Amino acid sequence: MxxxxxxxxxxxxxxxxxxxxxxxxxxEKTFIEQVAEGDRWQPTKIMEELKIKAKEAGLWNxxxxxxxxxxxxxxxxxxxxxxxxGRVIWAPEVFNCGAPDTGNMEVLERYGSPEHxxxxxxxxxxxxxxxxxxxxxxxxxSSDATNIECRIQxxxxxxxxxxxxxxxxxxxDPRCKIFILMGKTDPDNPSRHSQQSMILVPRDxxxxxxxxxxxxxxxxxxPHGHAEILFDNVRVPASNILxxxxxxxxxxxxxxxxxxIHHCMRLIGLAERSLExxxxxxxxxxxxxxxxxxxxxxxxxxxxxRIMIDQARLLTLKAAYMMDKVGNKIAAKEIAMIKVAAPNMxxxxxxxxxxxxxxxxxxxEFGLSYAWAQARTLRLADGPDEVHRNQIGKMELSRYITxxxxxxxxxxxx
Ligand SMILES: Cc1cc2nc3c(=O)[nH]c(=O)nc-3n(C[C@H](O)[C@H](O)[C@H](O)COP(=O)(O)OP(=O)(O)OC[C@H]3O[C@@H](n4cnc5c(N)ncnc54)[C@H](O)[C@@H]3O)c2cc1C
Numbered sequence: 001m002x003x004x005x006x007x008x009x010x011x012x013x014x015x016x017x018x019x020x021x022x023x024x025x026x027x028e029k030t031f032i033e034q035v036a037e038g039d040r041w042q043p044t045k046i047m048e049e050l051k052i053k054a055k056e057a058g059l060w061n062x063x064x065x066x067x068x069x070x071x072x073x074x075x076x077x078x079x080x081x082x083x084x085x086g087r088v089i090w091a092p093e094v095f096n097c098g099a100p101d102t103g104n105m106e107v108l109e110r111y112g113s114p115e116h117x118x119x120x121x122x123x124x125x126x127x128x129x130x131x132x133x134x135x136x137x138x139x140x141x142s143s144d145a146t147n148i149e150c151r152i153q154x155x156x157x158x159x160x161x162x163x164x165x166x167x168x169x170x171x172x173d174p175r176c177k178i179f180i181l182m183g184k185t186d187p188d189n190p191s192r193h194s195q196q197s198m199i200l201v202p203r204d205x206x207x208x209x210x211x212x213x214x215x216x217x218x219x220x221x222x223p224h225g226h227a228e229i230l231f232d233n234v235r236v237p238a239s240n241i242l243x244x245x246x247x248x249x250x251x252x253x254x255x256x257x258x259x260x261i262h263h264c265m266r267l268i269g270l271a272e273r274s275l276e277x278x279x280x281x282x283x284x285x286x287x288x289x290x291x292x293x294x295x296x297x298x299x300x301x302x303x304x305x306r307i308m309i310d311q312a313r314l315l316t317l318k319a320a321y322m323m324d325k326v327g328n329k330i331a332a333k334e335i336a337m338i339k340v341a342a343p344n345m346x347x348x349x350x351x352x353x354x355x356x357x358x359x360x361x362x363x364x365e366f367g368l369s370y371a372w373a374q375a376r377t378l379r380l381a382d383g384p385d386e387v388h389r390n391q392i393g394k395m396e397l398s399r400y401i402t403x404x405x406x407x408x409x410x411x412x413x414x
Contacts, residue, residue: 003317009077016059016084016095023050024091028367031090040222041172041213050094051127059095061125063102063262065324067109069125075258075320079265083313086266087273089367089374096127100169103259104131104180107198111243111251116200120178129177133255134165134201134229143387145252146192150183150231152199152241159185159199159241161207161234167381172213172225177203181231182252185245196248200240207234217373257328257335260382264316264342267378268309270371271346275305277366278353285356292356301352312338312345333395336388343378344385350375 005013027046034044054060062081064070073081085092092098101124108121123129140147150163163183170176178200185197201208209230213220242251279302282293292298319338322331350372354361361368379385401409 001318001321003076003314003321005080006077009073009080012059012062012071012073012081013084015057016081019054019057019059020084020087020091023053024088024094028088032364035222040220041174041225043173043175043223047090047093051096054095055127060127061096063097063258064105064109069109069121074324075261076317076324079261079317079320082262082265083269083272086269089270089370092266096125097262099259099262100133101131102262103255104133104178106258107180107242107251107255110254111198111247113239115239116242120200123177128175130170130173130175131178131180132168132170132176132203132227134168134171134179135182135252136165136167138164138166138228143384145182145196145249148182148184148196150181151187152181152183152185152197154185154238155235157238158235159238161199161201161231161236163231164228165231166226166228167214168227168229169221169381170224171203171210171227171229173223179203179208179229180242180255182248185241189246193249194246196252197245198242198248198251199236200242201231201234201236205234205236207232216377219370219373253332254328256382257323257331260335260339261316261319261323263378263382264312264319264338267342267346267375268313268316270375271305271309271312271349274346274350274353274368274371275302275309277368278302278305278349278356281353281366282356285358298356301355305349305352308345308349312342315341333392336391339382340385340388340392343375346375347372347379 027050030046031044034046061069062071062073063078065074065078082097085095085097105121105124108116108124112121124131135145135148136142137148137150140149142148150161150165153160161181161183168179171179180198181201182196182198184195186195189195209232211228211230213225213227216226279293282298282302283291285292315338319331319334322334350368354368354372357366357368360366364370
């Protein structure tokens, strides 16, 4: 493995860092102020202005490997760029690289029909609309997606959708025009992984009822937000099904890999930024006659943060490398590993940064409490830690398993 960044990546990193310095960091307060003005669920002026600038600067759609529609970067090349964007929570959208759109665009690119691409992928890639992914349901443990109950039933040339979803991120944003919904087309299929399908549901279809937004530790994440939605006899054309009935899990495997690793790349940026804040504060704040930075406990935490961030970055790069070389399916273990490691690393680093800031750390003043809240959700979103650990553990065991051991293992689980 060669983790030296390519010349193309290095050039883009320089340009992206310059853009962040010139346009994003100076507008961090402006963004918050504009969200707070009037209706919080309306897009901000600053975001739309910066999107135009990013497009003009050629810093647009940097994700999307193996596609003529992207910037032609591999996952490995994209990783350090995504990290830079992740330093400011709302910045990825400026470059049309925000969640959940990147994962959704990859689904449309890989599994959409030419018509789906024309109608939905094109405006998404242009940054004209946004999208949401509706899988999780309030009534069932959705970390096990075979539990999902939402029904997708064929009726002539249409599908009829009935169910309730929650934590559909981005659905509150008026620019969100399309949902990718996972539900069951064949709940009686003996193969539990062939019961589900994914289907495109335009947000303005009759019967789509946004019931409420769900706050994260009190933050509303406006204008993006996370919604609870009722799908009440929602009818869409049969051609809206992605790939075909029963292929939902196959698509989920394809979607969740990139979506997960993008979260990890951004989290590394968020942790770097928090460490930067920790160091600057520790150098200037004096307690008991010396700067907080001179207290050995702080030095220890700074050192440990550096170690943890670099470890997480290397594992992210390895996962990205594997995705490029052997594909998302075979890279599943590395993706699962970093999906556990990155949020836990970021949470620890941010927590130490909060501690160095004293009570100021838990206010909105330094952006650390919001950063912590965001990082905490990623121990749940896109699959809880435990589910990924189970998967990693099983893969590890499978290297040693013999027929006898397999028998003993299976009978112990009955
Ligand atoms: C901010 C945020 C944004 C989100 N965005 C989206 C989105 O856009 N679209 C979407 O569809 N969903 C989204 N989600 C939902 C998220 O993906 C789910 O919350 C997650 O998959 C877990 O499902 P659940 O909440 O039903 O937890 P449950 O399945 O009820 O699990 C609860 C807990 O049980 C434990 N557990 C579960 N399985 C195991 C196991 N095998 N071994 C050990 N312990 C286990 C874990 O501790 C787990 O946290 C989002 C969530 C958050 C917080």
